[in-house]
Amino acid sequence: MRPQNLGQTIQRLMHYMGNHAIFFVFVGILVATSALGNLFGTYMIRPIVNDVLNTGLDQAYIQIGIMALIFLVGVLSTLGYTQLMAVAAQKVVQDIRRDLFHIMQKLPLQFFDTHSHGELMSRFTNDVDTVSDALNNSFAMMIQSFIQVTGTLILLFILSWRLSLVVLIFYVFMFAYIRFSSAKSKSYFSLQQKNIGLINGFIEEMISGQKVVKVFNHENANQTQFEHFNRKLQKSSQKAQGYSQTIVPMVVSLSYINYAIVSVVGGYMCLQQTMDVGSLASYLVFVRQAAMPINQFTMQLNLLLTSLSGAERIFELMDMDPEVDEGKVTLVNVRKENDQYIETKENTGLWAWRHPRENGIEYVELKGDVRFHHVDFGYTPKKKILHDINLFAKPGQKIAFVGATGAGKTTITNLINRFYDIQNGSITYDGIDVKLIKKADLRRSLGMVLQDTHLFSGTIMDNIRFGNLEASDEQCIEAAKLANADSFIRRLPQGYDTPVYNDGGNLSAGQRQLLAIARAAVADPPVLILDEATSSVDTHTESLIEKGMDQLMEGRTVFVIAHRLSTVRNADVILVLDHGDVKERGSHDDLIEQKGMYYKLYTGMFELS
Known part of the structure; x- marks a missing residue:
């Protein structure tokens, strides 16, 4: 050549x-x-x-x-x-x-x-x-x-x-x-x-x-x-x-x-x-x-x-084509006066979507209402992974995805933050099509905790602050406390100033997972995407991780790829996926009574993964 x-x-x-x-x-x-x-x-x-x-x-x-x-x-x-x-x-x-x-x-x-x-x-x-x-x-x-x-x-x-x-x-x-x-x-x-x-x-x-x-x-x-x-x-x-x-x-x-x-x-x-x-x-x-x-x-x-x-x-x-972003809806700080939202540069703790329309600017409060409408998706045009997916998550609801490996659980979570774009259907966020929202603002409103935690070179504090670069040291410490990470961090030689090497190679798997939870907590997102850890950790650390995740999920709209039966039982809605199709949906008690696929997964007849 x-x-x-x-x-x-x-x-x-x-x-x-x-x-x-x-x-x-x-x-x-x-x-x-x-x-x-x-x-x-x-x-x-x-x-x-x-x-x-x-x-x-x-x-x-x-x-x-x-x-x-x-x-x-x-x-x-x-x-x-x-x-x-x-x-x-x-x-x-x-x-x-x-x-x-x-x-x-x-x-x-x-x-x-x-x-x-x-x-x-x-x-x-x-x-x-x-x-x-x-x-x-x-x-x-x-x-x-x-x-x-x-x-x-x-x-x-x-x-x-x-x-x-x-x-x-x-x-x-x-x-x-x-x-x-x-x-x-x-x-x-x-x-x-x-x-x-x-x-x-x-x-x-x-x-x-x-x-x-x-x-x-x-x-x-x-x-x-x-x-x-x-x-x-x-x-x-x-x-x-x-x-x-x-x-x-x-x-x-x-x-x-x-x-x-x-x-x-x-x-x-x-x-x-x-x-x-x-x-x-x-x-x-x-x-x-x-x-x-x-x-x-x-x-x-x-x-x-x-x-x-x-x-x-x-x-x-x-010359590679960059990620397409045609969104015009942005996320802004607002304050509420006389039942109207007023945009402000101050950090009020209240957020809204700034939606330009023909007759002016509409402000839609950020609540965390996420819905899938007849969604089809495939990583390649020839092979679809998801087929006619319909689901909704009201603000504060916990949605659990269960199913065998390859059922499409992770794919759904990747579509919410537009890592990939769908072929058919639509996904709305607080009533707004996610394609209309700027990707940076969309992702700023979402938090993610993945099984495979990735830590960056820097200190423990730097890695927690990665979730919100404007967070103060005090906010990072509060996030670590919420994630049950504060106690192990303070026992490290330099505490929050302890350097992190080689993707966290100087920390245990459980400690890395706790830092990932703290990183999501400091972002304080209304919507959380959670892939529960299945790493082999000791019983005490596993208990800390479970408690940290439970505290992080409180009061948020949560999409969780569930591996723990306790998470499944506590979910508001459980979606059972199989080869890209939603086979069953409902609460834990409802699905147990149906004695279908979920019942078999729950009782160990199928593998929950």
Whole structure:
């Protein structure tokens, strides 16, 4: 594979560089000064040698001083552009990372379901690093090499057009081979980048899942699969590097042959007095140096091809369709005056939906009334998971979903907060279609506690505050008390300031679950989506988790994927799901009397999961 649209990739990269054009303009000026300094400094060999031969060393001091000054200017220019280039390159890379992360945050959840985390991380690390390396090295070096190659050719013709015909022939051979090798190698650089992403993704998954790997003795199978990915990377890298690595040795070899021929012919021309010795001395230095900018040019060309492949992968991710949000209804703080809601920026503790209508703004109090109307849904168009689902949850009601694995319990909860959009039917929240509500505001009104708790790097306090970034320390502590997490937190070495590492790896499963409950509690949502924990914890911790969840559910509309029979018994409405259909609904006592599927689940004839 090669970059599908090389021109567009370069254009988009140039756009990022254009945001910091002033840096690149100065870099270009300093690079040109450095390259021209090297050229003119080398050309000064001609008058110096001729002056020494004709008038002696005394008359050459001025010329030597001028040459030294020219080289000094070149050295200072080189120092300047390398420093400026480092600043400019990192500013561009910072912009790319920022935009890439911004886009990543807006992608729908379905995108992350179909892409490995390691492969996505490769875009941020490997691909961005190749772009950074190219900017740091290739931009200035390509300009310098172009000026030096072009300037060298011009000065060679000025010094001796006859000898330059020989040099030009070798230049044609050099560039012909460079073109051939580059054409062969560039098609493998994109494949190399893709295979690096695949192997990074595999390694990331295996490292994060080491417990599972060891439990099921999967080491040998993983090793076989890793070697498969490794071989693919080795082959693509070998082919990419195999061609590109021959360019420099070939150019050097041709330049040695060129130098030998020019030395012999030039010496003969001096003997015939058709060329002066100073011109030959300067000419030979130019010919000897000519291979260096060509080698630099080809080396940077290889790096540039790799970086453009990486840039294309970055821009492909940036071009992914973001999560669609056409909602216009927002959640605002209000106060109630004369039976009317008045919008305010103050935190009144009273919330309402701000619903723009043709005849003005309507404010609908946030209560937590959630209803499904004839909802059909499938993760793919060809396979439906839910069929004609109808349900309602009045404010403060507890709705329990029960059923075997794969019945559709988790899918329903994912639809409430619009992680996925339904194909048919509608879902209303306080009488408003959720498609009309901005997703950020919709999700701000919902709390979630999942079985698989995810904690972030930071402190215990930071992880609780993740549920509400505006919460004070006191509010976070109150939330921890409500979740029954306060006692274990205070026993930690640094209390609420205890650092959390590796997704909470320094905490027990029960402690992580209690923090997840506290995180939902500090958000204080009117609607709660709860997937009860089934982790193996000790009896005392399990009791704390159950009590914390019960306290969290009090006074809220709750959708719970039930695993505890006590939760099922206490639910206002129980929905029994089977293969995406609601088979039974009612209270615990009603469903027991029917002696249907729920009765079998409850009595252990079926498995409750």
